[in-house]
Amino acid sequence: MSKAMSLYQFSRKVHKWSGLILSVVFMFVAVTGLLLVYMIPFGVADELRMGKExxxxxxxxMDEVVSIATSQGLPSVSSVEDIFRIEYRPSANVYQVRFNNSQSVQIDASTGKVLSTNPDYSTFLITLHDGSFFGNWYRYSLLTMAGLSLILLSFSGYYMVGFPLYKRLKARKKARDLEV
Incomplete structure (x- = not known):
């Protein structure tokens, strides 16, 4: 078997097995990404309220935002350590405080009035999607391998498409040269 043919065979095996194994990771990232895109229509996230203009x-x-958010009597919320992140939304003039326990508080940025204290599972989805839910080992090992493998899958796929095309073009040129 020629070197080109054995490289082609090897490329097919690498493409098949890495694609099969990593399709689980890719599917997980794709599903959580789609849920994040459509989280408001699906009722996963609380709609953004409008604050006073x-x-x-x-x-x-900010210290007042933290104080207001942590004093709402939400379950498992007692200090700043329970906050996942604070977002300022200038278009709505609202602070959105997201907690580690999938709770959310929306606060009018100018008055400090609490606009909403509904559950918000988008924080949970975000941590699943970016891998931080599973810890740094997942983010920096499995997701890194998945990204690098996607690059490998792309190149092996290009080779599997390009090699037969190259062989056909080469055979046609050889056939034309023989006719002349």
Whole structure:
């Protein structure tokens, strides 16, 4: 068997097995990504409320946002350590405080009034999607391998398509040269 043919055979095996094994990771990332895109229509996330119209310079200070958010009597929320992240949405003039336990508090950025304290599972989905739910071992090993494997799958796929085309073109050229 020629070197080109054995490389082609090897490319097919690598493509098949890495694709089969990593399709689980790719499927997981794709499903959680789709859920994130459609989280409001599916009822996974709380709709963004509108705060009182004001400029960002009139916003309440961050320590007050933390104090208001943690004093809402939400389950498993007692301190700043329970906060996953705080988002400021200037278009709505709202702070959205997301907690580790899938709770969310929306606060008017200029008045400090609580607009919503509904459950918000988008935090859970985000941590699943980016891998932080499973820890750094998942993010930096499995997702890195998945990304590198996607590159490998792309190149092996290009080779599997390109090699037969190259062989056909070469055979046609050889046939034309023989006719002349």
């Amino acid at each position: 004001a400029s960002p310079s009139q916003s309440i200070p």
